[in-house]
Amino acid sequence: MNLIGVYWFLQILIFVAFSLAIGDTSIQDPYFKDFLGIRFILIEVNYAGLPAVVLGMAAYWRHHQRTQNWLRILLSTTTLWLCALVVSFYNALNWGQFLYVGKFIEWDSLLFYAASPWHLLEHAIHFSIAGTISLLLLGCSISAVWVYLPSWIPKRADKGSKIKWGTLFVLCIACTTLIYEPFSIYQISSSESGRYRLGGAKEYSVTTIGDHLDSLLDQRTGPYTSLVRSINKTGPMPRSQSVSAHKVEFDTYLSPEAYGQQNRQIFETTRAYNVIIIVIESLRVDQLTQWGGSRVVMPHLETLAHKSAVFTRHFASSSHSNYADVSILSGTYPFWSERIHVYPEATSYPRPRIYDLLRESGYTTSIISSQNENWGGMLNYYESTRLDYLFHANALESAKPFYNNPIKRHAGKCPDTVTLEIATNWIRAQTQPFFTYINLQSTHYPYYFPETMERPFGKDMDVSGLNFLNLPPQQIPDIYDRYADSLNYVDQLLGRFLDKLSQNGQLKDSIVIISGDTAQAFGEHGFTGHASKLYNEVVQTPLIIYKPDQAPATYEGLSHHTDIAPMILSLLGLPPYPGFQGHSLLEGDKREWAPLVCQSPAMKQVALVTSKYKLFYDFSRGTYQLFDTSRDPGELDDLYAAAFKKPEIQILQDTLLFWAEQQIRYYGDRTRHTSHFAPKFKSPDMVQPASPLRGHVKAH
Structure with a gap:
C-alpha cells in the first residue's frame, strides 16, 4: 500500500x-x-x-x-x-x-x-x-x-x-x-x-x-x-429522422477480373491513354490564380491548368492524408465507424482500387510516393498483387531498379527529386499503357526547398521549435510565404517532370490528374496545419485533369476526391465500376452534396457541403455548426442556432446523419461485404442546379 x-x-x-x-x-x-x-x-x-x-x-x-x-x-x-x-x-x-x-x-x-x-x-x-x-x-x-x-x-x-x-x-x-x-x-x-x-x-x-x-x-x-x-463512451451519432426522401443503393460485388475482361476488348478498338495521378501535399486553392490567388506561385501548374479541365469547387474527402489519399484511389468515402480507422492487413470489406481495375484491363501499375505509406496502415490498403511496382519513403530498397544512389530521408519523407526521378525512369521503361500514382511531400511542414534555391516570396527564418498546429500569429505571414516557396519548388520539379514526359513522347498519350491530398490552415479559424476542423482552408484544393485531345473547360459544381476514380474510367471510355461511391462528373452527372470526414487525434468531425451551405457535426461536443458559404465563404458566421428549425436545414442535417448512419451500418455488417459494395446515395430533395463543363475561363 x-x-x-x-x-x-x-x-x-x-x-x-x-x-x-x-x-x-x-x-x-x-x-x-x-x-x-x-x-x-x-x-x-x-x-x-x-x-x-x-x-x-x-x-x-x-x-x-x-x-x-x-x-x-x-x-x-x-x-x-x-x-x-x-x-x-x-x-x-x-x-x-x-x-x-x-x-x-x-x-x-x-x-x-x-x-x-x-x-x-x-x-x-x-x-x-x-x-x-x-x-x-x-x-x-x-x-x-x-x-x-x-x-x-x-x-x-x-x-x-x-x-x-x-x-x-x-x-x-x-x-x-x-x-x-x-x-x-x-x-x-x-x-x-x-x-x-x-x-x-x-x-x-x-x-x-x-x-x-x-x-x-x-x-x-x-x-x-x-x-x-x-x-x-457509448453515445453514437444522432439518428436521421427521414425528413427527406433519401435513396440508398447497394450494388452487387463485381471482381476486378470480371470487370477487366470486358475492357480488354474495348481497348482493341479504342486508344488506351496512360494515367498519371500527382498528389501534392497540402495544396490550397488560393495558390493558383484561376482559383482566386493573388500571385503566380506555381507557373508550370498554371500553364497545365489552362489546357485542362479545372474543378473550382473541389473538396478533399478528409482533412488528413491517411483518409484523403485512399479515397482518391478507391473512390469510396473514408468513414467506417465513429472511431479512427487504421487499415488492417486483411479486410472483409471490398477495396475497389482504380489500379486493380486497370491492371486487369491490360495496364501496368505503380505507386511512387515521397511519404511513408505505413501511416495509419495505408500501405495495408494499397498492397495488391495487381500493383506492379511500389515505392514509398519506408521502402528504400525498392528504389534500386530505377534509382541507384543512396537516399537520405528527411523526418521520414523521401525527397521529391528522388521520387520524381524514380517515376520518370519507371515510366520510360513501360512499353504498354500504364497507371501511376505519385505523392509529393515537400510542401508538408516545415515546407522544404533547397537552401540554395532563390526564394521568390519569403525570407530566411528559423522554423525549429514552432508548433505546426498552432503557429504564433505574428509569424504566420512569414510561414505562409515559406509555404509558397515550397510550392514554387515543387512546381519547378513538376515542370521538369512534364518536360521529360514530353521529350519521351509519352505526355501526348497520357491523362494527367493533379490535386492536393488536403489543403492547409494558416490561422483563419485560430489553428494552423491540417488534420483538424473541416473548414474550407483545410479541405478545398484544386483539381486539374489534363487530357491531350480534350478542350479546356471549367467545372463550377461540387467535386470530391471520390469522383476522381470514376472520372478516370470515363476518360478512358470504360464502363462505370459499381464499387465506386463517387460520380463521373464529366458525363453530365452532378454532385448534390459532398461529405467530409476528420477522425484524427486532434478532431473528430463530419461535414456536408452543398452549393449553398456547409454543415458540421462535432463528435466531441455533439454539436453542429452551419455556414452559408455562398454569402460567407470564410465560414465566420455560424447560423445553426438561428436556422436549425428551418425545413431546408433539417433536410441538410438529416442527410448528413443518414449518410453517416448508412456508412457505419454497412461496414459494421460483415455479411454484406462479400456480396455488395458500400452504399451509393441520392437525395432528390437536395437537387442543386446542374453545372456542366463550360468553356475555359482565363485566369484573372
Whole structure:
C-alpha cells in the first residue's frame, strides 16, 4: 500500500505541475475554474490511481522477492521497467499532444499511434526536433524514477507505519472525493441546467453548459480521464429522422477480373491513354490564380491548368492524408465507424482500387510516393498483387531498379527529386499503357526547398521549435510565404517532370490528374496545419485533369476526391465500376452534396457541403455548426442556432446523419461485404442546379 500511495502521490504532482505550466486544462477553464476546478482535479486523481496500483504491484514484486531466483528477478525487473515505460511515455505523449492540439489522447487515438510508433516519431520530428527529444528524455527519466523509487524508501522503517501512511493517503483521497463529489459533474450535462446556453465568448455562442462540460472532461481534464471516458463512451451519432426522401443503393460485388475482361476488348478498338495521378501535399486553392490567388506561385501548374479541365469547387474527402489519399484511389468515402480507422492487413470489406481495375484491363501499375505509406496502415490498403511496382519513403530498397544512389530521408519523407526521378525512369521503361500514382511531400511542414534555391516570396527564418498546429500569429505571414516557396519548388520539379514526359513522347498519350491530398490552415479559424476542423482552408484544393485531345473547360459544381476514380474510367471510355461511391462528373452527372470526414487525434468531425451551405457535426461536443458559404465563404458566421428549425436545414442535417448512419451500418455488417459494395446515395430533395463543363475561363 505504501508503494501505491507514493506512486499515486507522484502522479498527482506531475499532473498538477504540467497543468499549471502548460495551461488551458479544465482546472483553468474561464467558466468553471472557480466553481468546479477542484472537482476536475479529483476526477483525474481518482483515475490516476489505476496506473499507481499497477506500478505499486510491479514494484512490490520486484523489491520483495523472498528468494533470489535469477529467473524471477529477471521477470520482475522486466515487468517493472515495462510498466514504468508504458506509464511514463503515455504521460509524455499525452502532454505532448495537449501542447500541440489542446486535447488529451482518446482510446482510438492511442490505438492509431500504437499502429505506427516509428512513423509517429517521424511526424513528431516534423513538429519540433527539440520538443520530441525533450519528451523522450522526460519519459526515460520518469521511467527511471518509477523503477528505482522503491529502493530510495528507507527499508528499515517500521512496516506498520508504512501501511498506516499508505492507508492514510488513500483515505484522504477517498474523503476528499466524498466531500466534493467530483463525479457529480457527469450528471450536469443531462440535467436542466446543462441545457442552458453558455454565454460569453463567440466560440461558445451555440454551446450548452452540458456540452462544454463534456468537452472539458473528454479533452482537457487529464490523460487518464480522457482515456477512461473514451473507452466508456457509448453515445453514437444522432439518428436521421427521414425528413427527406433519401435513396440508398447497394450494388452487387463485381471482381476486378470480371470487370477487366470486358475492357480488354474495348481497348482493341479504342486508344488506351496512360494515367498519371500527382498528389501534392497540402495544396490550397488560393495558390493558383484561376482559383482566386493573388500571385503566380506555381507557373508550370498554371500553364497545365489552362489546357485542362479545372474543378473550382473541389473538396478533399478528409482533412488528413491517411483518409484523403485512399479515397482518391478507391473512390469510396473514408468513414467506417465513429472511431479512427487504421487499415488492417486483411479486410472483409471490398477495396475497389482504380489500379486493380486497370491492371486487369491490360495496364501496368505503380505507386511512387515521397511519404511513408505505413501511416495509419495505408500501405495495408494499397498492397495488391495487381500493383506492379511500389515505392514509398519506408521502402528504400525498392528504389534500386530505377534509382541507384543512396537516399537520405528527411523526418521520414523521401525527397521529391528522388521520387520524381524514380517515376520518370519507371515510366520510360513501360512499353504498354500504364497507371501511376505519385505523392509529393515537400510542401508538408516545415515546407522544404533547397537552401540554395532563390526564394521568390519569403525570407530566411528559423522554423525549429514552432508548433505546426498552432503557429504564433505574428509569424504566420512569414510561414505562409515559406509555404509558397515550397510550392514554387515543387512546381519547378513538376515542370521538369512534364518536360521529360514530353521529350519521351509519352505526355501526348497520357491523362494527367493533379490535386492536393488536403489543403492547409494558416490561422483563419485560430489553428494552423491540417488534420483538424473541416473548414474550407483545410479541405478545398484544386483539381486539374489534363487530357491531350480534350478542350479546356471549367467545372463550377461540387467535386470530391471520390469522383476522381470514376472520372478516370470515363476518360478512358470504360464502363462505370459499381464499387465506386463517387460520380463521373464529366458525363453530365452532378454532385448534390459532398461529405467530409476528420477522425484524427486532434478532431473528430463530419461535414456536408452543398452549393449553398456547409454543415458540421462535432463528435466531441455533439454539436453542429452551419455556414452559408455562398454569402460567407470564410465560414465566420455560424447560423445553426438561428436556422436549425428551418425545413431546408433539417433536410441538410438529416442527410448528413443518414449518410453517416448508412456508412457505419454497412461496414459494421460483415455479411454484406462479400456480396455488395458500400452504399451509393441520392437525395432528390437536395437537387442543386446542374453545372456542366463550360468553356475555359482565363485566369484573372
